[in-house]
Amino acid sequence: MNAIHSVSSPTPVSIPFDSPGQLNPLIQQIAEAAPETDTEGAFPEEAFNWLAEAGLLSITLPGHELDFNRGQTARLLQLLKRIGSANLAVGRVYEGHINALYLIHLYASPEQRSNWYTDVIQHKRLFSVWNTQADNGVRIDEFTTSTGDPAYRLTGTKTFGSGGKWIQRPLITGDLRATDKQGWQMAIVPTEQVEPIAQDERFWKPLGMRASASFKLDFTGIHLKDNDLLGQPGDYLRQPYFSGGAIRFAAVQLGGAEAIYEATRQFLATLNRTDDILQQTRLAEMACLIESGNHWLRAAGENTDRWLAEGVDWQKIVAFANMTRTAIEEICLRVMPLAERCVGARGLLRPHPFERIHRDLTLYLRQPAPDATLVDIGKFVLTNAQLSDELWR
CATH class of the missing domain: 1.20.140.10 (Butyryl-CoA Dehydrogenase, subunit A, domain 3)
Known part of the structure; x- marks a missing residue:
């Protein structure tokens, strides 16, 4: 079993979101906008801009109010509940963002953590976790580039990919087939650095949660670097x-x-x-x-x-x-x-x-x-x- 990395945390940034009424204006704003994106193919992009402006995309990172290193799970659950009360589709995608950041907290190297945390803090990028798949699920095959560096070729699809094209850092899982390791492997796709991910919106014809944009996504042809892999095979299921x-x-x-x-x-x-x-x-x-x-x-x-x-x-x-x-x-x-x-x-x-x-x-x-x-x-x-x-x- 691999060691779970930990980092020291600076003094937390003060965002007293759980004081009485602190989040009410934001929650009301998200709730009032919810009907506007209650259609297939839509996404509450504006709501996530508001969450980013409020510091809630980075709130679990080191030095922030709900720093994972400080044992704030009860408060985090209350925050998730409040956001879900405003719009369940926003809550679903936001929970996926928090889930991805928690997996990074558990399994990433210090260098990876620094890069991915910068994505959140400076660039306000959305993360998510896409694990569900059908018969043609994702494979991660190792190959060697023309410069002799290790790389990985993806094939296959994921279903229920909440957030779809609006997620800039999807954490996906797949069957890794490499020389020195095999198994169920996590990887984070830097979407602006790879070929476009094919998105099938026809898959998402739901009873509800339309605005979660949980499409079917095809990763065939996507190439990743060694530093895009998160943790070791099997860590996701630990x-x-x-x-x-x-x-x-x-x-x-x-x-x-x-x-x-x-x-x-x-x-x-x-x-x-x-x-x-x-x-x-x-x-x-x-x-x-x-x-x-x-x-x-x-x-x-x-x-x-x-x-x-x-x-x-x-x-x-x-x-x-x-x-x-x-x-x-x-x-x-x-x-x-x-x-x-x-x-x-x-x-x-x-x-x-x-x-x-x-x-x-x-x-x-x-x-x-x-x-x-x-x-x-x-x-x-x-x-x-x-x-x-x-x-x-």
Whole structure:
């Protein structure tokens, strides 16, 4: 197993984003712009310009407010939730950006880190992680250039490439076939230095999340240098980082449920229905569900940082992440029909936001292997001798 690089962190840049109301203007701005990009082939480019201006593309880098080296996962999850509450498509792509930066934090060399962090800080470049593929997935074949230097030729496609052509630094995975190493390898493609990546927009005809621009992309003919490879074969799947990352997309999902909850309250106030006892009962249940999700996120963030620092069994970290993911999915699935009953058919018509948010959240909840996730939780608790009161301490 390769050592995970770490770097010392300077004094954090102060961005008190989680103080009361600090992010509200930005969140409202992104939310108000969301309907404009709710079409296939569109992308919320303006929203990411706003995130860059606010310093949120670089917020997890060394010396910044949520520096990965400082154990700020609970606060990061709250940030992801807030952005998801504004626009789930923006939240999905932003989470991919954070995911890529975390993998760089874990596995990059100091030189690579310096280069990729410069891409974010100075050039405001968007990163993402594109791992999903169909039968004709990506291969990474080593070859020698005319100058005798090692290089790599890509063939094959990725599906669900969120952000598409708007991502300047996609982190992709593929089957590496080289002389001295083979396996599932990460690489970061410097898009302005290689041939254009063929983009098939016909692939993306979704129920929701249209603005995430999750196209099919063909990397055939792309050439990479040795320094474009990230980590070693197999690092991408290393636990607890692979499965433990589910808490990040769960945070974005909860943001969608929270947006539905807030829109429901506003809709009922507009209709002067806040005195209706049945509406009060539904809103009470929604409030309990949303706050339950917040407790899950807080515990997941705090436990992840503490357990990683203590070096506990990675299976415990993954099991709690899986529970968080499962619980928040269930919370979202319960909030949506409650909101539907509150607002009725009238509320599900455009330009009200319910119709779009419901479509987006319905699709975004469909994450890989939910049944296997439950099985893994069950295996962990059934094979652990600790009392339930002690198991997650």
